Amino acid sequence: MSFFGNVQLAPPVAVFKLSADFRADENPQKINLGVGAYRDDDGKPWVLPVVSKVEKQIASDSSLNHEYLPIKGLPEFCEAATKLALGDSKTISEGRAAGVQTLSGTGALRLAADFLFQTFPAETTVLYSNPTWGNHLDIFKRAGFKNLAPYSYWSGDIKAADISKFVSDLQSAPDRSIILFHSCAHNPTGADPSAEQWNQLAEVVRAKNHFPIFDTAYQGFASGDPDKDAAALRSFADAGFEMMICQSFAKNFGLYNERCGNLVTITQTSQILDNVRSQQELIVRANYSNPPAHGARIVANVLNTPDLASEWRQNIKQMSDRIDLMRNELRGRLEKLGTPGQWNHITDQIGMFSFTGLNPDQCNFLKNERSCYLMSNGRISMAGLNSKNIDYFAQCVDEAVRKIQ
C-alpha cells in the first residue's frame, strides 16, 4: 500500500502547457506568444552580448571559487541591485534599505511573503491586481495567507487601468493590508499608472497604513531606461514608506535560468532593518541555505563596471526598441486591415505584454485553428512577434475578431 496512493495529479501550469502544445504543433507558421521571455527578430532566445562576455571572463578567472555565498547573498550584487532600484535614495545611505539575494523574482516574492506572514497578523489581507501574474496568489497562499483579495485594475471598457477604482478598493480594504503593486510594465495588462496616479495611490496607502510590495520584474523594459522605470519605486521610497521591492534579473539580463533576484526591504530605522534581515536569513537558511552564485556574479560584474553597465543599458534598449517596433507594426497592420474595434491599446501598453482584449473563444480559435499560441486571457508576449510572422498574426487576429464574438 503506497504512502502516496491519494496524491492527485496536479493540473499543469498554464503557461508551460501552452509552450508544450506549441512545441508539439507541426504547423510551420506556428507562433508562441505565451511565456514572457525575450526573442530576437528570428524568434530565437537572445543571450545579451554583455552577459556572454562576462561569462567568459568568469570562467577563466582562477581567483574565483565556488565557496558558499553568505546567506544574504553576494554583497556586491545586493548593493548594485538595490542601487539600480533606488538610485540615490537617502534610504540607502541611511542604512534603512538593503537587499537580500533571492531566487529571481519568484524567490523575492516568496521570501517577502514568508517574512510578512511571520510578522504581520495572520488575518492580514493581501491585495493583488485584477488581473495579475497567476503565481502571485500561489506564492502568498503557500506562505500561509488566507485573506487574499483582488483590487480593481484592468477595465475591458476603456482597455486601460481604472485607477480611481483601484484607489477606492485600497480605501475600502482593511487598514494595514499588504498591497502587491507592479512597479512598471504591468503583467499581464501592460497598463501602468501615470506619475500623478502613483501619487494618488501613495496617498491612500499612507492614509490606510497599507504595506506596499513592488513586483519589479521588468525594470528597463517599460521605457528602455531603467532609471525612468524605477520612478514609482523611488517616489515611494523618498516619501518615507516602509516597503519591499522584489527584483528579477531574468528578463532585463536575459538570465532566466540562473535565478537571479533581490529582495529590498526599506524600514524606518537601520536597527530595525538589521533585525528584519536577520529573520530573513533564518527563512533562507531553512529553505535553501544560501543563494546560487553564477547569475549574481554576472549581474554584479556588469552593474559595477561602468563600460559594462552602459553596454548593458544598450542591450536593454535594443530589446525594448524591438518590442516597441512590434507594437507599432501590429497596431499599424490591424488598423490597415480595418479589424473591428480600437487598437491603440497595443501601443499605449508598456513592456513585454499586450492585453489584446481578445476573448477566450477567439484565443482558442487562434490557438487551435491558426497555431497562434496565446494565454486565454488574451495576453500576448510581444517578443514572440517578429518581422517574419507579424503579417500572419495580424491576419489571424483580424479573422478571429470578425468570425467569433
Add this chain to the structure above:
Amino acid sequence: MSFFGNVQLAPPVAVFKLSADFRADENPKKINLGVGAYRDDDGKPWVLPVVSKVEKQIALDSSLNHEYLPIKGLPEFCDAATKLALGESKCVSEDRAAGVQTLSGTGALRLAADFLFQTFPAETTVLYSNPTWGNHLDIFKRAGFKNLAPYSYWSGDIKAADVSKFVSDLEAAPDRSIILFHSCAHNPTGADPSAEQWEQLAQVVRAKNHFPIFDTAYQGFASGNPDKDAAALRSFADAGFEMMICQSFAKNFGLYNERCGNLVTITQTAQILDNVRSQQELIVRANYSNPPAHGARIVSTVLNTPELNAEWRQNIKEMSDRIDLMRNELRSRLEKLGTPGQWNHVTDQIGMFSFTGLNPDQCNFLKNERSCYLMSNGRISMAGLNSKNIDYFAQCVDEAVRKIQ
C-alpha cells in the same frame, strides 16, 4: 511607527558565526575546523579540475542560452543524479524512481518536507538522529511539522553509533513516522552503520511502516567510491521501500555556491510517481519557479561524459584520500603525545567530520585561547587540517584534554 518594530534580532547561525570569528582572529596560527567545505593541503578552497574544465567549455558554447529550465529541472541532470544514487536499481527502469532538481541538499530536504507535510497526517512524527545537522530540524519545522523527535545515535561511551538503541527507538516510535537517515558519512559524527546494521534498520522500518528519507550530502566522501557509498540507498530501494533521497553536489563536486541538488522519490508505481512529481512541481513553482542552471549543467556534463566522469571520480578520491591521511596523522600524533583517552574513533569515523569527543569547555579553550575553531559539540571538519597545521592542532588538543575536564 514601524511595521517591524517588534521583530527580534535573530541569533547568528552557529557555523557561520564560527567562520566570522575565525576571519576576525589575527593569530597567524589560527585554524578553521568549522564549516564542512573541502580544503587542500594549503588550506585553500579547491575547485575540482574537471569542474573548471567544463565551466570553460560551457562559457564558450554558443549553442547554450539562459532560457528557463523545466520546473523539475534539467532532465539530463536529474537522470544522471538519480542514476548516481541508485545505480542499476530496477526502480529507475520501472519508472518508479526519478529526480527533481533542487537547491542543493537543503533544497531537496525542504521540498521533501513541504511535500510530505501536505501529504502525510499533520501529526506525523519526524525522527532525526541525535545529534544531526542543525538545519534538519529547522527545515522540517518551517515546513509545518510539529512532532519532531530524536532517535538515539551517537554514544559518547563507545564513541560510535549505538545502532541497537537506534533500532529500539524506531520500534517505539508511532507507526508510519518519517525517519531522516544519513546515507553515509554521518554529519556530525562520522559514524555509519555497517551493512548488517542497515539490514536491521530496514527490518524495523518495514515492520513499523516508517517512511525513510536519506540525506545524501557526502556520496563519494565516505569511502572515496561513490558506488560503495550508495550501498544503503540501493539496498533499501531494491528491498522495495517507498523512500526519498536528498542529494547534494556541494561537496562531491565542490559546487557549494551553485546550489545543485536532486530529490529522488521512489514510489510503488509509475502512475503514483507522476502524481507525486506533479505536486512537487507546484511546490517548486510557488517557491522559486524553476531551478538554477549553472551547477546542474556542470554536473550533468561530467556525469554523462565517460572521460569526465572518470576524471571526477579521481578528483573525489584525491579529496577523500587527503582527508583519510589527516585522520591517520591526527590519531597517530595524539597517540604519540600520549594524550589521555582513546583516539581510534578519529580513524574509524568516515567522511568530512570527526566527532572528537571534546567537551564544550575544551572546545571553548581551543577556540578562545588557541585559535582552533571548532563546533562546541566537538565536531571538526577534517579538511581544515593539513600538513602545515596538524602539529599545532594535535598539541592544542593534547593541552585541552590535560588541562580541562
